[in-house]
């Protein structure tokens with residue numbers, strides 16, 4: 001379900017293991033459909049199309065978070081659907097997601113549910129400035145987020161967010177952002193990749209540095225949080241967990257994604273098993289592969305015209321290019337990514353290599 005670049009790379013990994021993929025998406029000629037055996041092009045709530053899709057496959061997984069969870073629930077009455085639809089429901093709603101994480105005793109930024117401008121005003125009063133207003137649903141790449149600074153007008157901020165259900169959370173002046181991707185099988189076996197550092201530009205992931213330059217204690221804590229969450233969700237497939245490292249060295253969970261994640265693209269070129277192959281293994285009841293890292297890596301997203309540099313990237317030794325086959329180039333659109341490989345353990349603990357971006 002879903003047929004963007006994550007679906008494309010999943011289908012490619014599946015093909016290597018001899019599987020044929022069918023994809024379901026409203027978009028014709030999608031990145032995944034180009035490399036799949038068959039594609040159903042229909043709206044996500046088209047029940048007849050969902051039934052037709054289920055008829056043609058043995059197991060369903062999804063690559064896109066904003067597929068209506070009811071459609072995935074409907075599919076799960078017809079065919080094995082992994083992860084289970086409840087994982088999608090929780091991660092689709094920032095409030096349910098944060099409630100779920102906190103109920104397990106795992107910390108997030110402090111937050112409040114807000115349903116109108118009045119509630120926003122009193123929530124901001126109790127949380128303090130600055131804070132971030134986010135839509136509860138359908139947000140991605142920073143869309144639907146409003147930074148609220150001292151003196152801001154709650155009515156204007158509420159209108160700017162542009163949705164009727166929100167969550168407001170304390171702004172975390174983080175030292176860095178990291179993520180962990182963990183796979184889990186139906187019988188509860190798990191395998192996690194090393195935590196990586198993520199640098200965003202304008203709320204969109206720009207660079208992932210693998211491994212993250214964090215100390216061993218923090219690394220173990222991040223992995224323990226990932227294990228805890230994936231077990232509590234009883235998730236079969238992949239779970240990505242975005243976290244903030246605070247300046248006093250604590251971890252706060254920011255977001256969950258029950259699917260392959262942009263911060264795991266480096267695993268294609270640097271690890272024994274890629275995140276995409278791992279997802280296929282998990283949902284097809286195969287043994288999980290080794291998550292061992294053969295190289296250190298720096299992955300950079302190619303947004304918009306950045307992908308036009310493909311000639312130079314291909315000419316660079318140690319650089320690996322991935323293009324997604326998108327028909328239309330739009331500013332800021334994820335057109336591809338590149339991964340630079342480095343000798344294992346050569347990326348310093350404190351900073352990335354000299355050629356990585358620093359966040360502005």
Ligand SMILES: Nc1ncnc2c1ncn2[C@@H]1O[C@H](COP(=O)(O)OP(=O)(O)O)[C@@H](O)[C@H]1O
Nearest residue numbers: 132139140141142143169170171172200203255
């Ligand atoms: N409470 C916060 N404090 C500081 N930065 C934040 C906060 N929430 C989000 N951000 C920044 O915005 C980025 C995108 O926000 P996120 O909640 O992950 O939404 P999405 O990825 O769905 O757009 C984060 O990776 C982080 O850089």
Ligand SMILES: [Mg+2]
Nearest residue numbers: 141242254255
């Ligand atoms: Mg995010």
